Amino acid sequence: MIVREVMTREPVTVSPTADAKSALALMADRSITMLPVVDARGNLRGVVSEPDLLRDRVEPDQRLHERPLPDAPSLAPVHVVDVMTTGVHSVTADTDVADAVQLLVSTGVKSLPVVGRHGSVEGVLSRSDVVRAVARSDEALELAIDDLFARGGLAAWTAHVKDGVAEITGTGPRRQASLARALARTITGVTGVRVREEAE
Template identity: 30%
Template sequence: MHASEVMTSDVATVSPDTPLTTIAELLLSRHISGVPVVDSGGTLVGVVSEADLMWRAGGEGTEHRSWWAGLLAGRPLQAADFIRTHGTRAADIMSRDLITVAEDTPIEDVVDLFERRRVKRVPVVRGGRVVGIVSRSDLIKTLALQRPPGDSLVDDRLLQDRLQALLAAQPWLDIARVNAVVENGTARLSGLVGSDTERRALHVAARSIAGIRSVEDNLTVGVTPMGGV
């Protein structure tokens, strides 16, 4: 499965000159957490997220730095802080460190990108232009709710891949300490979880995969080290 199969194609975009008030209204009306910024030629140049808007609304930055922190930051960084805390357009606060994928990027790579870069969404681009966007919710819905065609049996390996991809996308789970395999339609869970709530959530995740008929629980509830160490 590739990004093109799960992405949302009806993508809202804004220009670098779009007022922040307009962007805030757009996020609320579309129930989205971020919006791509494109130039007059349609090329992706940045992304404005809820976090960017909250940073602006909260007035974080230069006025909250201590005298020593301001001195160490230097004038260029102080100026950049001022722009982010006083800007009025998308170009003033947008993230320019673009994280994108192509239409043929495997879903496994998208999941890995979400985990490594701690992002909630990623634009899908073709020739620098946005053709779609994949969010965590898009990915989880597709992986968890996808139904096998007809009454045909689903290969255990495919079910296992879907389950592992779903678990890898969860921020509450230390995936390195949990093992999930599927044999004859049964999800066998083992490893260490931090609470009984996590144990129950793993059961829910396994049962949400169409084709998994039962769950075998060999999990141990204990205290997981912070940071997955």
């Protein structure tokens, strides 16, 4: 799997000068946890996350205190630039999803911006994007592989998928077996491939 096959395209972005509370409302409305921060050309300048925008925004509840709390000036961020993170991790659309997942796991971030060659934001890859891809049913994966084989001239080959692992069976030249294996690996959600060649 490569990132372009599972990423969210046309991501929601925000500018550095955007109002921080509006950015938080945008996250709530779109059910997302991170926004790429882009300049006027759409190039990545950083990211802003829920924790960044929540910082100092929730006041203590007076009902839980015996004495009145003193008035204090608000420390909540006003603009995205005040709290955004720069120097962020990102991937490209051609990155192997396995490498992207390793980055997600090792850094603890929930989403990664997907950037083009010149730094423009082309999408976002989130953990939930990967989960949806990997969670495809075995039946759906079988249908996708068989359809790909039919379109690729490999009608003599079929797939049986269990727990994401595809067992490919069929007859034909060794190069067909290699092609069948390669094609099956391109299906989003397939986690392994075994080829069993039947005697002609």
